[in-house]
Amino acid sequence: MDSLGRSWLLLTGFVLFYFTYLLFGALVFSSIERPVEEELRRDLDALKRSFLNHSCVSAADLELFVSQVLSANRYGVTVHRNSSGPSNWDLTSAMFFANTLVTTVGYGQTAPLSDTGKIFSIVYALIGVPFTMLVLTACVQRLMYPLVLAPLGLLQRLGLKPRPAAAVHFLLLLVLVVLCFFVAPAAIFSVVEGKWSFLDGFYFCFISLCTIGLGDFVPAMQPEQNLKEVYQITVMVYLFLGLMMMYLLLRTFHKMSDLHGLTTFLQLPRCEESDLEDDREPIMENRQGDQKRSQHTQQAASEHLEPASQPSYNSISTR
Amino acid sequence: MDSLGRSWLLLTGFVLFYFTYLLFGALVFSSIERPVEEELRRDLDALKRSFLNHSCVSAADLELFVSQVLSANRYGVTVHRNSSGPSNWDLTSAMFFANTLVTTVGYGQTAPLSDTGKIFSIVYALIGVPFTMLVLTACVQRLMYPLVLAPLGLLQRLGLKPRPAAAVHFLLLLVLVVLCFFVAPAAIFSVVEGKWSFLDGFYFCFISLCTIGLGDFVPAMQPEQNLKEVYQITVMVYLFLGLMMMYLLLRTFHKMSDLHGLTTFLQLPRCEESDLEDDREPIMENRQGDQKRSQHTQQAASEHLEPASQPSYNSISTR
Numbered sequence: 001m002d003s004l005g006r007s008w009l010l011l012t013g014f015v016l017f018y019f020t021y022l023l024f025g026a027l028v029f030s031s032i033e034r035p036v037e038e039e040l041r042r043d044l045d046a047l048k049r050s051f052l053n054h055s056c057v058s059a060a061d062l063e064l065f066v067s068q069v070l071s072a073n074r075y076g077v078t079v080h081r082n083s084s085g086p087s088n089w090d091l092t093s094a095m096f097f098a099n100t101l102v103t104t105v106g107y108g109q110t111a112p113l114s115d116t117g118k119i120f121s122i123v124y125a126l127i128g129v130p131f132t133m134l135v136l137t138a139c140v141q142r143l144m145y146p147l148v149l150a151p152l153g154l155l156q157r158l159g160l161k162p163r164p165a166a167a168v169h170f171l172l173l174l175v176l177v178v179l180c181f182f183v184a185p186a187a188i189f190s191v192v193e194g195k196w197s198f199l200d201g202f203y204f205c206f207i208s209l210c211t212i213g214l215g216d217f218v219p220a221m222q223p224e225q226n227l228k229e230v231y232q233i234t235v236m237v238y239l240f241l242g243l244m245m246m247y248l249l250l251r252t253f254h255k256m257s258d259l260h261g262l263t264t265f266l267q268l269p270r271c272e273e274s275d276l277e278d279d280r281e282p283i284m285e286n287r288q289g290d291q292k293r294s295q296h297t298q299q300a301a302s303e304h305l306e307p308a309s310q311p312s313y314n315s316i317s318t319r
Numbered sequence: 320m321d322s323l324g325r326s327w328l329l330l331t332g333f334v335l336f337y338f339t340y341l342l343f344g345a346l347v348f349s350s351i352e353r354p355v356e357e358e359l360r361r362d363l364d365a366l367k368r369s370f371l372n373h374s375c376v377s378a379a380d381l382e383l384f385v386s387q388v389l390s391a392n393r394y395g396v397t398v399h400r401n402s403s404g405p406s407n408w409d410l411t412s413a414m415f416f417a418n419t420l421v422t423t424v425g426y427g428q429t430a431p432l433s434d435t436g437k438i439f440s441i442v443y444a445l446i447g448v449p450f451t452m453l454v455l456t457a458c459v460q461r462l463m464y465p466l467v468l469a470p471l472g473l474l475q476r477l478g479l480k481p482r483p484a485a486a487v488h489f490l491l492l493l494v495l496v497v498l499c500f501f502v503a504p505a506a507i508f509s510v511v512e513g514k515w516s517f518l519d520g521f522y523f524c525f526i527s528l529c530t531i532g533l534g535d536f537v538p539a540m541q542p543e544q545n546l547k548e549v550y551q552i553t554v555m556v557y558l559f560l561g562l563m564m565m566y567l568l569l570r571t572f573h574k575m576s577d578l579h580g581l582t583t584f585l586q587l588p589r590c591e592e593s594d595l596e597d598d599r600e601p602i603m604e605n606r607q608g609d610q611k612r613s614q615h616t617q618q619a620a621s622e623h624l625e626p627a628s629q630p631s632y633n634s635i636s637t638r
Binding site: 010011014015017018021022023025026027028029030032033034036037038040041043044047051054055056057061065066068069070072073074075076077078087088089090091092094095097098099100101102104105106107108111112113114115116117118119120121122124125126127128129131132134135138139142197199200202203206207210211212213214215216236 | 329330333334336337340341342344345346347348349351352353355356357359360362363366370373374375376380384385387388389391392393394395396397406407408409410411413414416417418419420421423424425426427430431432433434435436437438439440441443444445446447448450451453454457458461516518519521522525526529530531532533534535555
């Protein structure tokens with residue numbers, strides 16, 4: 001089969017697998033969550049019935065009341081406890097919201113109510129999201145040497161060959177990130193947030209650092225939270241550092257995949273800087289002739305695999 | 320100033336500007352949303368008082384009731400209207416949830432209730448998020464020729480030089496994406512979803528396609544929605560295509576920035592494939608000698624600017 005045919009077959013396979021994966025997820029979520037949901041519904045129905053029985057409220061009045069309470073709750077305003085409590089839009093809370101916008105985490109525990117707020121959110125994110133990516137990229141570039149290149153050099157000096165060294169380094173980095181940005185914060189959240197279990201904390205960290213941000217768990221939302229401002233700023237710093245480390249991990253994984261030929265196999269773009277290096281001085285070790293030859297063979301193979309339908313933008317003259 | 324100093328100055332500037340931007344956002348959001356929130360709170364307080372006055376419910380009973388209603392609502396279960404209505408975990412709804420997990424949009428209008436569901440969400444996203452990025456990348460690679468390279472070639476054949484051609488092409492692509500993936504869907508949503516204005520629809524499209532996914536607006540959540548399943552699947556397809564186009568737009572912008580020297584100026588990694596092309600056949604036009612020279616000068620400048628602290632991973636020998 002020619003490379004173009006193989007490339008389309010691979011894409012078709014990807015898309016089919018993607019939908020199968022969604023369907024599989026749907027079946028599992030449905031079978032896990034449906035019984036729990038039904039139980040909650042039954043409980044809530046019983047609660048409503050008992051509330052109506054023990055008071056002289058009409059069902060219609062209660063419906064109307066609950067409907068308005070829920071609609072206000074959608075914007076973070078609750079009638080529950082004291083509605084004159086701390087605002088969702090004090091300075092640190094608003095900064096927390098701005099932070100979840102530009103990092104694309106978007107918990108949505110608070111959301112703009114007014115049309116002006118919605119328009120400003122759009123404009124703010126339009127500038128803020130790319131700018132945050134820029135800042136994260138710039139920070140990760142500076143972390144590449146101390147966290148990727150230096151340890152890799154050390155592993156090689158300890159006698160490991162480059163490919164196993166890259167794999168060992170990636171695993172070590174993964175363990176470090178999981179411990180410092182998932183396990184430790186989850187333990188802290190399970191102490192600070194009264195109602196969160198360790199699993200809840202871990203789930204919050206994962207859902208946040210993947211930028212999914214479901215918003216079913218959001219820190220510093222307890223009405224009687226001590227030092228709420230300091231706590232919110234700490235969470236913001238945690239989110240920023242965590243996203244930085246996730247990006248570093250992703251880049252390291254991408255580069256390791258380049259090294260192991262995975263990106264070539266999946267016909268993905270290789271990591272940036274990948275092909276610029278041939279003329280540069282190696283920093284750790286001198287290249288052996290046979291290594292250079294094997295690399296060239298690999299590159300030729302990669303060029304052979306690239307389908308004809310993917311000419312590069314940069315092959316157009318640059319003036 | 321040497322390039323290393325300039326590089327750190329730029330990073331410090333970025334980080335400072337980032338925090339200023341967050342603070343600015345906080346001030347604006349706070350000043351826009353606080354009065355609206357206070358009005359909503361007053362309305363809700365009045366509603367609660369009037370409800371308590373016209374019924375024989377005690378304030379404490381109501382607090383307890385509302386607190387449980389709100390806690391159930393956090394997981395998508397409402398006592399409002401008919402709590403025996405359609406499940407949040409029927410097959411298409413669960414698929415919709417799975418889709419918002421793997422695309423990192425994460426509205427959170429429904430969220431797993433059980434610990435098993437939370438653990439499964441983590442595992443599911445761990446595989447699903449990178450795989451979705453892979454599928455999106457693979458699709459975008461196939462769209463590069465018909466939507467980027469072919470139109471660019473056409474613009475150049477019409478007499479435009481490469482840089483203006485790239486800028487004109489980017490603007491045209493932007494207009495196309497805004498019309499097809501923001502304006503048109505917003506108009507459709509404002510018709511299909513009874514309570515959404517055009518702005519609400521546009522805001523939903525923007526918040527979704529940036530993967531922020533606040534979840535204050537989620538389609539197909541009306542209890543009496545006709546053809547709910549078909550509607551949810553259509554929204555899923557819209558999200559997938561929209562994210563693909565956003566990614567294409569981002570990649571085109573990155574490549575245009577390469578061409579205009581913006582990535583070099585900001586010391587960011589250049590787009591993949593950027594430096595591999597010198598030996599390839601140009602697809603549209605033959606390169607002029609002076610163009611090639613100017614490109615080489617630019618490349619040399621870019622290498623000069625790269626700080627010494629950023630040696631590449633690939634400069635380590637590849638065996």
